[in-house]
Amino acid sequence: xxxxxxxxxxxxxxxxxxxxxLPQLEDGSHGATVLGMFFFDDNLYTLRAGDSVGExxxxxxxxxxILLMICDQCAxxxxxxxxxxxxxxxxxxxxxGTVAGVVAGCFxxxxxxxxxxxxxxxxxx
Numbered sequence: 001x002x003x004x005x006x007x008x009x010x011x012x013x014x015x016x017x018x019x020x021x022l023p024q025l026e027d028g029s030h031g032a033t034v035l036g037m038f039f040f041d042d043n044l045y046t047l048r049a050g051d052s053v054g055e056x057x058x059x060x061x062x063x064x065x066i067l068l069m070i071c072d073q074c075a076x077x078x079x080x081x082x083x084x085x086x087x088x089x090x091x092x093x094x095x096x097g098t099v100a101g102v103v104a105g106c107f108x109x110x111x112x113x114x115x116x117x118x119x120x121x122x123x124x125x
Contacts, residue, residue: 004036004067004119012125013043018053025060035119036067038110044070044080047098058099067113070095072104080104 005021007013017037024030037057039047047054047070061068072093075081081104083093089106103109 001032001121002035002117002119003032004038004114004122005034006038006040006122006124007043008040008124010042013039013046014053016125017043017046017057022053022057022060025064025066026056034064034066035117036069036110036114037061038069038071040071040074042078044074044078047102048080049097049099051099054099058101061101067110068099068102069105069110069113070098070102072106075104 007017021030025034045051046057047068057068060066070080072081072083072088073085075095076083076085076088076093080095080097081093082096087093089108091105091109093104095102095104
C-alpha cells in the first residue's frame with residue numbers, strides 16, 4: 001500500500017511522526033510505502049535545519065524517495081520560506097532554513113508531485 005501523510009493537527013510531527021512513523025521507517029517495519037509528507041502550521045518546525053527529528057527524517061526521505069513538502073503560506077509566516085504571499089499556490093515560494101530536500105508548496109504542487117505515482121491513501125494526522 002502507498003500512503004501520503006498530512007501533518008495538520010497540533011503536535012502531529014512531534015508525536016505521531018517522531019515517535020511512531022519515523023522509527024518504523026528507519027527500521028523497515030512501517031508496513032506501507034510512504035510517498036510524501038505535507039506539513040502545516042507549527043508542524044513545520046520539525047523540519048528546521050538542525051532539528052534532530054527533521055535531520056533523521058531528511059535522511060530517510062532521501063533514501064526512500066519520500067517527498068517532504070511544507071505549506072508555502074505556513075512557511076512564510078514562520079520564516080521558513082522565501083517569497084511573497086501572492087506567490088502561494090503557484091509553486092514560486094522556496095523553502096529556507098530547513099533540512100535537506102524540503103520543498104514549499106500548496107495543494108497544486110502536491111498533486112503534481114504525487115500525480116505520476118499517486119498514493120492509495122492519504123492520512124491526515
